[in-house]
Amino acid sequence: MSVSTAAADRTAPCATAASAPLPVLGRDVTVPLVTGGEVTYAALDYAASAPALQRVWDDVAAYAPYYGSVHRGAGYLSQLSTDLFENARRTVGEFLDCRDGDEVVFTRSTTDSLNLLAAALPADCQVFVFETEHHASLLPWQDARVTYLDAPRTPGEAVATLERALAERDPQGPALVCVTGASNVTGELWPVRELAAAAHAHGARIVLDAAQLAPHHPVSVRELDLDWVAFSGHKLYAPFGSGVLAGRFDWLREADPYLAGGGASRTVSRRTDGGVDVEWHESAARHEAGSPNVIGAYAVASACKALTEAGFDALVAREQHLVDTVRRGLAEVPEVRVLSLFGDDAPRVGVISFVVEGWNSSHFAAALSAEYGIGVRDGLFCAHPLLRTLLGSDPQAQGECGAPEAAPGEKSLNAVRVSFGAGTPDEHVERFLRAVKELVTNGASWTYRTENGRCVPAA
Numbered sequence: 001m002s003v004s005t006a007a008a009d010r011t012a013p014c015a016t017a018a019s020a021p022l023p024v025l026g027r028d029v030t031v032p033l034v035t036g037g038e039v040t041y042a043a044l045d046y047a048a049s050a051p052a053l054q055r056v057w058d059d060v061a062a063y064a065p066y067y068g069s070v071h072r073g074a075g076y077l078s079q080l081s082t083d084l085f086e087n088a089r090r091t092v093g094e095f096l097d098c099r100d101g102d103e104v105v106f107t108r109s110t111t112d113s114l115n116l117l118a119a120a121l122p123a124d125c126q127v128f129v130f131e132t133e134h135h136a137s138l139l140p141w142q143d144a145r146v147t148y149l150d151a152p153r154t155p156g157e158a159v160a161t162l163e164r165a166l167a168e169r170d171p172q173g174p175a176l177v178c179v180t181g182a183s184n185v186t187g188e189l190w191p192v193r194e195l196a197a198a199a200h201a202h203g204a205r206i207v208l209d210a211a212q213l214a215p216h217h218p219v220s221v222r223e224l225d226l227d228w229v230a231f232s233g234h235k236l237y238a239p240f241g242s243g244v245l246a247g248r249f250d251w252l253r254e255a256d257p258y259l260a261g262g263g264a265s266r267t268v269s270r271r272t273d274g275g276v277d278v279e280w281h282e283s284a285a286r287h288e289a290g291s292p293n294v295i296g297a298y299a300v301a302s303a304c305k306a307l308t309e310a311g312f313d314a315l316v317a318r319e320q321h322l323v324d325t326v327r328r329g330l331a332e333v334p335e336v337r338v339l340s341l342f343g344d345d346a347p348r349v350g351v352i353s354f355v356v357e358g359w360n361s362s363h364f365a366a367a368l369s370a371e372y373g374i375g376v377r378d379g380l381f382c383a384h385p386l387l388r389t390l391l392g393s394d395p396q397a398q399g400e401c402g403a404p405e406a407a408p409g410e411k412s413l414n415a416v417r418v419s420f421g422a423g424t425p426d427e428h429v430e431r432f433l434r435a436v437k438e439l440v441t442n443g444a445s446w447t448y449r450t451e452n453g454r455c456v457p458a459a
Contacts, residue, residue: 021318022310023054024237024423031373034446034457039373042428046235047184047351047419048377050215052299053237059302060240060295070294071263071285085294088301089284095304096229096246097220103249105284106242106297110211111136113230113245114178116287117207118144120255125174128165128204130158131385132341137178137209137230138385144176151389154342155191159198166202175204181213185383185390185417187323187351188342189213196225207247211235215421216319216349218312221247233296237422238303242296253282261289307422315422319350322420322429326352329433335440339390339415350420353381355391356440361416366455367444368416372435374428377417387415 030038043051063084068077070085089104098104107113118140121127127141130149138148147165152158162177169175177199182189192208199206207228210219214231221229228247233240257264257280264286266279280286307315327344330336335357340346356364365378380387391413418432447458 021425022237022306022315022422024051025054025057026051027423027425033373034370042372042374042431044418044420044424044428044432045375045377046215046421046424047187047212047381047417049234049239050237050421051423052239053303053306053423055306056238056299056302060299063295063298067295070292072291081294085292085297088294088297091301091304092244092297093246095301095308096244097218097222098246099222101249102221102247103252103284104244104246105252105287106292106300107230107245107287108241108293109136109234109243110209110230110232111140111243113243114207114209115140116245116258117176117228117230117252119258120252120287121176122174122251122254125176126169127176127178128162129178130161130180132183132389133178133180133383133386134184134209134211135382135384136211137180137207138383141176141178151341151386155194155346159191159194162195163198163202166198166204169202169204171203175199175202177204177206178209179206180209180211181219182216182349182351183341183383183386184212184351185353185381185386185415186340186342186346187212187348187419188340188346189217189348192226193224200225205248212349212351215307217316233300233303236300236303237306238296238299240293240296240299242293242300244300249284252287256280257289258287259289263292264289310422319421322424322426323348323350323352325426326418326420326429326433329429330354330436333437333440336436339387341386341390350424351417352419353387353390353415353417355415356436359439360455361414362453363444363448363455364439365416366448366457367439367446368432368435370448370457371439371445372431374432374435376432377419379414381415381417391415 026043029041031041032038066077066080068081070082093104107116114137121144126145128147128149129138132151149161149165152161179195180190181192196206205227208226210229210231213219215236219229228245230245233242264280266281269277271277330338337355339353361378365376368374368376448455449458
């Protein structure tokens, strides 16, 4: 597969046994069941937000008493915080195997990162994006000339589709390709290296949405030959409101600051005509106006270190064991249909979406939570065009982010998503599979009602 293993080659010897999950916060939290009693919560919604690694939490807690202003203070704590913030930038750059001259910009999330890049596009830039993208990478480009590409059914078709589209563009103008590394719906890995090669062969640049890839696989900007990569801390076991846009800085240097304010400006002076002259920074600070989220940046860097030290080879092997376990278990239930774009044999991370015959997905997810203490996601996962392609549903049908009120038992217009990662114990996926089989065979033990478009346990 084209996702680079270069980062895995750079990791230290495995510090965690392949059979053991990494310690995360919440692993001992218990939740009540509607049928009585309590059970340890099974967090199987990593694709939305992964729990914080214990290592990340400990690092943040150790730093917290020393928290101070960044880039603005002469005091010891300010100097320490500034060093920590800039060291976090270097750590993230090393984690992504960035090239000399690349910049790491701290943002709020993947969505924020891609909107920043969209705001920095050169004039008349043409953007190419597959309709299968998460809304974070599908929607920011609407002020540019956007070509939306149809959903491919194989990795090879994805490359061929992009090549055809690029061959028809004006070769003199700037162009950008935006693509995911791993689908937030199916978990399938995309042919990133081949898509990057196709983009560059036609004079275009490429940005990788690595929100679902970076927590599961090493991502090398250098080896994949990417122009930019974006990801979110809250999916990388660092849920403190920080994201990253890393890569080439020329377009970003030429663009107006994403936010105007302190930190982005080098000098500001009044003009004789009453106006203001501003000289903006030409580094990452240009797009980091305001007091930075130093704890969020430090948390991301801590997570990068923790994953690197654990060894991606071990993490990938253990996650693949969980993926195989879940897929085998779901295959034993004829009423369950796992959603896939590239087919059953496509490599994937720990993200699996499915529908259950005779069940509304909201009802099924509610029963998993209320009767088994299992947290999953249901809806369209902010990837509406992709889900409608996979489900074959009416393009006008609404799901998540505007869900219709659907009573239990009605035909599902959306899906259930189970997702897991480095902190998931085997027991959680085993309980999930047992719950799926029991619900399909016996039905729910409780009654449910519709409230604000969602199924919830009836009082």
